Amino acid sequence: MEIIENGGLLAAAGFRAGSARAGIKKAEGEPDVALIVADGPASAAGVFTQNRFAAAAVRWNRALLPADDVRAVLVNSGNANACTGERGEADARASAELTARLVGCRPEQVCVASTGIIGHFLPMDKLTAGIRAAHAALAADAAAARRAERAIMTTDTRPKSAAVRHRVAGAPFHVGGMAKGSGMIAPHMATMLAFVTTDAQVAPELLTGLLRDATDLTLNRVTVDGDASTNDTVLALAGGASGVHIGKGGSSREAFAEALHAVLASLARQIAADGEGATRLIEVRVEGAANDDDAETAARAVAESLLFKCAVYGGDPNWGRIVCALGYSGADVRPGQTTVHIGEACVLKEGVPTGVDAAAAMQGKEITVAVSLGPGPGQAAVWTCDLTEAYVRINAHYST
Amino acid sequence: MEIIENGGLLAAAGFRAGSARAGIKKAEGEPDVALIVADGPASAAGVFTQNRFAAAAVRWNRALLPADDVRAVLVNSGNANACTGERGEADARASAELTARLVGCRPEQVCVASTGIIGHFLPMDKLTAGIRAAHAALAADAAAARRAERAIMTTDTRPKSAAVRHRVAGAPFHVGGMAKGSGMIAPHMATMLAFVTTDAQVAPELLTGLLRDATDLTLNRVTVDGDASTNDTVLALAGGASGVHIGKGGSSREAFAEALHAVLASLARQIAADGEGATRLIEVRVEGAANDDDAETAARAVAESLLFKCAVYGGDPNWGRIVCALGYSGADVRPGQTTVHIGEACVLKEGVPTGVDAAAAMQGKEITVAVSLGPGPGQAAVWTCDLTEAYVRINAHYST
Numbered sequence: 005m006e007i008i009e010n011g012g013l014l015a016a017a018g019f020r021a022g023s024a025r026a027g028i029k030k031a032e033g034e035p036d037v038a039l040i041v042a043d044g045p046a047s048a049a050g051v052f053t054q055n056r057f058a059a060a061a062v063r064w065n066r067a068l069l070p071a072d073d074v075r076a077v078l079v080n081s082g083n084a085n086a087c088t089g090e091r092g093e094a095d096a097r098a099s100a101e102l103t104a105r106l107v108g109c110r111p112e113q114v115c116v117a118s119t120g121i122i123g124h125f126l127p128m129d130k131l132t133a134g135i136r137a138a139h140a141a142l143a144a145d146a147a148a149a150r151r152a153e154r155a156i157m158t159t160d161t162r163p164k165s166a167a168v169r170h171r172v173a174g175a176p177f178h179v180g181g182m183a184k185g186s187g188m189i190a191p192h193m194a195t196m197l198a199f200v201t202t203d204a205q206v207a208p209e210l211l212t213g214l215l216r217d218a219t220d221l222t223l224n225r226v227t228v229d230g231d232a233s234t235n236d237t238v239l240a241l242a243g244g245a246s247g248v249h250i251g252k253g254g255s256s257r258e259a260f261a262e263a264l265h266a267v268l269a270s271l272a273r274q275i276a277a278d279g280e281g282a283t284r285l286i287e288v289r290v291e292g293a294a295n296d297d298d299a300e301t302a303a304r305a306v307a308e309s310l311l312f313k314c315a316v317y318g319g320d321p322n323w324g325r326i327v328c329a330l331g332y333s334g335a336d337v338r339p340g341q342t343t344v345h346i347g348e349a350c351v352l353k354e355g356v357p358t359g360v361d362a363a364a365a366m367q368g369k370e371i372t373v374a375v376s377l378g379p380g381p382g383q384a385a386v387w388t389c390d391l392t393e394a395y396v397r398i399n400a401h402y403s404t
Numbered sequence: 405m406e407i408i409e410n411g412g413l414l415a416a417a418g419f420r421a422g423s424a425r426a427g428i429k430k431a432e433g434e435p436d437v438a439l440i441v442a443d444g445p446a447s448a449a450g451v452f453t454q455n456r457f458a459a460a461a462v463r464w465n466r467a468l469l470p471a472d473d474v475r476a477v478l479v480n481s482g483n484a485n486a487c488t489g490e491r492g493e494a495d496a497r498a499s500a501e502l503t504a505r506l507v508g509c510r511p512e513q514v515c516v517a518s519t520g521i522i523g524h525f526l527p528m529d530k531l532t533a534g535i536r537a538a539h540a541a542l543a544a545d546a547a548a549a550r551r552a553e554r555a556i557m558t559t560d561t562r563p564k565s566a567a568v569r570h571r572v573a574g575a576p577f578h579v580g581g582m583a584k585g586s587g588m589i590a591p592h593m594a595t596m597l598a599f600v601t602t603d604a605q606v607a608p609e610l611l612t613g614l615l616r617d618a619t620d621l622t623l624n625r626v627t628v629d630g631d632a633s634t635n636d637t638v639l640a641l642a643g644g645a646s647g648v649h650i651g652k653g654g655s656s657r658e659a660f661a662e663a664l665h666a667v668l669a670s671l672a673r674q675i676a677a678d679g680e681g682a683t684r685l686i687e688v689r690v691e692g693a694a695n696d697d698d699a700e701t702a703a704r705a706v707a708e709s710l711l712f713k714c715a716v717y718g719g720d721p722n723w724g725r726i727v728c729a730l731g732y733s734g735a736d737v738r739p740g741q742t743t744v745h746i747g748e749a750c751v752l753k754e755g756v757p758t759g760v761d762a763a764a765a766m767q768g769k770e771i772t773v774a775v776s777l778g779p780g781p782g783q784a785a786v787w788t789c790d791l792t793e794a795y796v797r798i799n800a801h802y803s804t
Contacts, residue, residue: 057731057739087727087739089756122724123757310710311799318800324522327487331457339457339487356489357523393793399711400718 005263008178011167012149015180016203018043018245021148022141023155026134028127029082029120035155037134040077040199041107041142046241047205048074048115049212051219053236059086060096061116062237068112069239070208075109077199077239078138079156080131081184083120084235095126102132106139117197117237119158119184149182156184156197159280159398166270170263172256177204177248179263185226185275198223198238198271204260205244210252214261215240222268225300225386226276240264276387277369281394284316284368285387290375293382298335300384305333306373313391316371321362323351326373341378346371405663408578411567412549415580416603418443418645422542423555426534428527429482429520435555437534440477440599441507441542446641447605448474448515449612451619453636459486460496461516462637468512469639470608475509477599477639478538479556480531481584482520484635495526502532506539517597517637519558519584549582556584556597559680559798566670570663572656577604577648579663585626585675598623598638598671604660605644610652614661615640622668625700625786626676640664676787677769681794684716684768685787690775693782698735700784705733706773713791716771721762723751726773741778746771 008015022039029036050069052062068074078099085092100114107114118126138155141148153163167180183198206214219238242250250260277285288307293299306312309329315322326344330337344352347365351358365371371390408415422439429436450469452462468474478499485492500514507514518526538555541548553563567580583598606614619638642650650660677685688707693699706712709729715722726744730737744752747765751758765771771790 053732055728055731056737057727084724087724087752087755087757121722122728123752124724310795314796314799317796320801322521324484324487324524327457328455328522331455332453337456352487352523355487357487391796393796395710396714396717396791396793396796399714401720 005168005170005266008167008169010146011180012165013040013152013180013182013199013201014144014146014149015167016178016201016243016245018203018243019201019241020142020144021152022138022143023151024134024137024141026080026130028080028130028134029158035151036081037131037138038079038152038155039103039135039138039142040152040201040241042075042241042243043245044243045073045075046243047072047208047211049208049215049240050115051216051238057087059084059118059235060088060092061085061118062235063093064096064100065115065237065239068115070212072208073113074115074241075113076103076107077115077117077241078103078135079117079197080134081119081156081158083118083124083126084122085118085126086122086235088123088125091125095128098128099131099135102135106136115239117235117239119156119197119235153182156182158184160184160278162278164271164274164278166267168263168266170259172248172259175246175248177246178202179267181267181271183271183275185278198268200238200240200264200267202240202242203244203246204242204248204250206242206250206260210250211240211242214264218261218264218268222265222272226272226388273387276389279389280398281392282389283392284390285370286316286373286389287370287385287387288373289385290377291383292376292378292380294336294380295382296384297382299382300386302330302333302335302337302375302377303384303386305329306375307386307388310391313388316366317390317392319363319366321346321351321366323362327352330375335377337377343376345374405568405570405666408567408569410546411580412565413440413552413580413582413599413601414544414546414549415567416578416601416643416645418603418643419601419641420542420544421548421552422538422540423551424534424537424541426480426530428480428530428534429558435551436481437531437538438479438552438555439503439535439538439542440552440601440641442475442641442643443645444643445473445475446643447472447608447611449608449615449640450515451616451638457487459484459518459635460488460492461485461518462635463493464496464500465515465637465639468515470612472608473513474515474641475513476503476507477515477517477641478503478535479517479597480534481556481558483518483524483526484520484522485518485526486522486635488523488525491525495528498528499531499535502535506536515639517635517639519556519597519635553582556582558584560584560678562678564671564674564678566667568663568666570659572648572659575646575648577646578602579667581667581671583671583675585678597635598668600638600640600664600667602640602642603644603646604642604648604650606642606650606660610650611640611642614664618661618664618668622665622672626672626788673787676789679789680798681792682789683792684790685770686713686716686773686789687770687785687787688773689785690777691783692776692778692780694736694780695782696784697782699782700786702730702733702735702737702775702777703784703786705729706775707786707788710791713788716766717790717792719763719766721746721751721766723762727752730775737777743776745774
């Protein structure tokens with residue numbers, strides 16, 4: 005498997021992207037509408053937020069997917085169209101209808117996604133103009149991918165994309181993707197929005213299963229602030245242009261799962277590293293747990309401890325906060341069997357402080373915490389970022 | 405029932421308090437050892453952290469309580485004596501033994517409590533001198549209560565105390581208390597440390613039950629940052645000096661429960677209002693839930709939403725974050741039945757945004773969020789504070 009630098013969404017053949025500024029997002033001059041169009045009907049699968057106040061776009065997609073004939077994905081940033089009642093539903097449908105007319109398909113062949121403030125109606129006049137402009141801008145070159153990545157950003161400070169080339173029996177196929185994250189990032193669909201394309205042929209149900217599995221181990225393992233959004237969405241489109249067919253089992257399935265995992269894992273790390281106000285990426289790995297669920301529970305508690313995240317920000321080797329979080333996590337943690345490393349520094353060995361200074365391991369852009377809970381087979385990794393004054397500043401004045 | 409202003413711990417007859425500076429806590433000149441001594445054997449009950457890494461002091465107390473002959477409570481701040489293995493256990497025992505010799509009782513008649521950094525051994529030479537000095541300073545006057553309140557503080561910015569006088573068949577009794585909170589404040593024993601005294605006569609088992617009930621509705625409803633400490637402890641001592649006997653049922657039990665609830669509720673609000681870096685107290689009330697547990701789950705999700713807490717700091721009426729938190733809380737929330745008030749402003753009425761501007765309701769030192777989830781009987785209140793840059797600053801450099 006090869007990583008395609010700067011590949012992104014259009015590394016897979018058979019897709020175009022177009023973007024435009026509709027004026028929904030405040031950031032001056034930045035695009036806020038993105039359109040992804042498949043050259044022909046594509047297999048499509050989605051994984052969505054579990055928030056009870058699921059946004060109109062999420063409900064629209066849930067009704068459509070999985071499907072074997074999706075032609076387009078419309079995304080807007082700056083407005084979540086969540087908690088907007090029947091008018092919000094009608095607005096989501098109207099935007100899919102307009103997109104369908106432009107692309108030349110039925111509205112039910114168009115997925116939609118929104119991100120931004122909750123509880124405000126979509127400015128449909130602006131969005132309508134934006135959709136038309138984004139459609140007019142459709143292209144398959146790298147610049148189009150880059151602009152689409154910017155169009156879905158809200159408080160993200162940088163675009164996020166990943167792509168790989170992999171082979172089945174020597175024949176190459178591609179998986180590419182883009183995502184936006186930053187705030188309101190939490191368990192139960194961790195990313196705000198992620199879009200994956202592939203030129204492999206993958207049946208919708210198979211794509212759904214593989215997407216769910218890969219999401220569980222990647223995007224669902226990112227937590228910035230524990231707030232699970234109303235709009236979280238991962239969509240995958242498989243166009244088939246490579247001619248490589250992915251079967252329900254065997255080596256082709258394995259290769260595709262590997263490629264999909266690589267793209268989503270890269271996006272997950274990018275989202276964590278660019279959490280609102282973040283200065284450092286934190287990876288929390290737990291092994292030796294009773295089972296994988298317990299390992300995840302323990303890792304998540306550490307990754308969501310505000311106190312630990314503040315300590316990482318300060319470069320402060322206050323490892324007691326790691327241990328404290330493990331202790332209240334609800335996982336089966338036994339103090340006498342617990343060993344904790346920060347980077348290479350072993351700070352706690354089977355429940356006893358070692359006295360090793362972890363100050364050096366708390367510097368750098370990436371901090372790794374490795375916890376062993378005992379002899380069990382369970383393991384998990386979770387990604388997060390430090391908690392900084394900038395996070396507070398960004399979120400104290402987001403709507404006003 | 406009357407509130408006794410500035411009453412605190414020594415509003416109840418039959419107790420003395422003494423404090424000293426041992427030099428464990430960094431804050432220059434501040435006392436860091438407090439000793440509470442009952443004139444005779446007292447009924448005692450405790451409620452403790454559920455953290456698996458429960459500190460040595462917590463384990464010591466758990467083995468003792470409930471009991472009918474407790475004479476003293478020793479508290480130190482600046483060091484949690486948590487995650488310190490067998491040496492930590494021995495240190496806790498040694499400090500109880502020294503206290504017992506000074507007071508003239510058995511070590512098993514002495515409760516201990518610690519708060520401060522995790523994973524460091526207690527400086528026993530300093531603590532020993534501090535215990536002797538605190539014992540020498542024992543007194544029953546208001547100044548002694550005030551100094552004890554300061555001795556248990558860590559990052560608290562102000563002491564916390566409450567006291568009430570209540571009556572059974574015309575005969576007065578008192579319940580007083582002090583607490584410290586600030587950081588690492590979360591569900592499952594929300595306060596770090598709280599101590600309650602009463603001159604009513606209450607049997608240990610009855611005191612345990614009443615303390616647990618009152619704690620569940622007060623201190624366990626405070627959340628500052630979702631981090632449940634290794635040391636959380638609530639201790640209640642009933643000395644009986646008032647001669648008022650509290651029975652297992654009837655009006656005396658009711659009066660005592662009411663007095664205990666009033667003291668703990670006051671301490672809970674004081675802890676929330678003085679959360680690390682806090683500028684505003686937030687009360688989240690949920691009613692109309694399927695049951696009380698669901699109401700608490702929903703209220704807690706709002707109270708622990710970093711995004712909402714940042715919005716409160718900024719005075720930003722971004723109520724979508726309240727709705728989002730309700731949606732991912734796990735409680736049985738139905739968007740079409742959900743109504744949300746911020747102060748007097750109704751921002752969401754049965755799932756539909758009202759357009760009412762809540763900006764004015766987001767000002768002031770106390771913000772109230774009232775949520776109705778429908779026609780159910782369940783209700784709950786949770787207290788928290790806003791999330792500020794100061795919280796991050798305080799916790800980025802706590803140990804170093």
